Amino acid sequence: MAARSDPGLLRGLNEDSIATVSELGLLVLADGMGGYQSGDVASSLTTHIIVEGLTRGLQGRPDASSDVAELVQTSVKRANRAIFLEGQQRAQRTNSTQDQAMGSTVALLLFRNNHVTIAHVGDSRVYRLRANHLELMTHDHSLLQEQIDQGILSAEAAATSHNRHLVTRGLGLQAEVAVSLVEDDVLPGDIYLACSDGLNDMVDNADIERVLNLLQANLPLAASQLVMIANDNGGEDNISVILAKAGPHATPAAKRKGFFAWLFGR
DSSP states (O other), X not given: OXXXXXXXXXXXXXXXXXXXXXXXXXXXXXXXXXXXXXXHHHHXXXXXXXXXXXHXXXXXXXXXXXXXXXXXXXXXXXXXXXXXXXXXXXXXXXXXXXXXXXXXOEEEEEEETTEEEEXXXXXXXXXXXXXXEEEEOSOOOBHHHHHHHTTSSOHHHHTTOTTTXXXXXXXXXXXXXXXXXXXXEOOTTOEEEEEOHHHHTTSOHHHHHHHHHHSTTOHHHHHHHHHHHHHHTTOOSOEEEEEEEOOSOOOHHHHTTOHHHHHTXX
């Protein structure tokens, strides 16, 4: 695995938060939403609560546990509730509704038994590189994506739209939130990328695919290269990336060594 987070060139504060727990096969990325108060607090709450909840919830569970997806969804919803309540408490302390709107996106991957559960809310993304081809695994919860889906905007026009950062779903904005889940079988050599929009807004998919193909043997360098290109292209937002590459499918004996051994094929 490899992870990088950078404030970009135009913002003094990094409101992204990333966390990885190799023993669990857990990757979490959160982006404090621009235009909302205390985005850095919201993103930090997101990663902390999800990591804590899944660490506790997965202890002693078999790799093939059928309720992993439900556990993931519960952890994300718990983070949503905590951010919402924190926003309400801040509004009460300041006697203002402006401080109530704390928000964050989330992109989460949990690898178990050659399988991955992906959860996301907002416009942070998860991609998969398989057989040298990059595929987007998530569907943005954003006004821009809705306009594309409805045929109002073309993909080309969307690239220059001023509505790129308007999300239609986020953690902490309401007491309840719908969490999108994707289940995927992991093949040897697959590379998964979680990123905040500071990457995909600045670097197109073709260039992301090119970097991952060229540097798939060196994930730390690939992560640094993606951040550098985003900054070279303007660095208009915070930039965070997490990369994970699957090694050969583990034998039963190797599986007992845990996720870390499987991920790197050791």
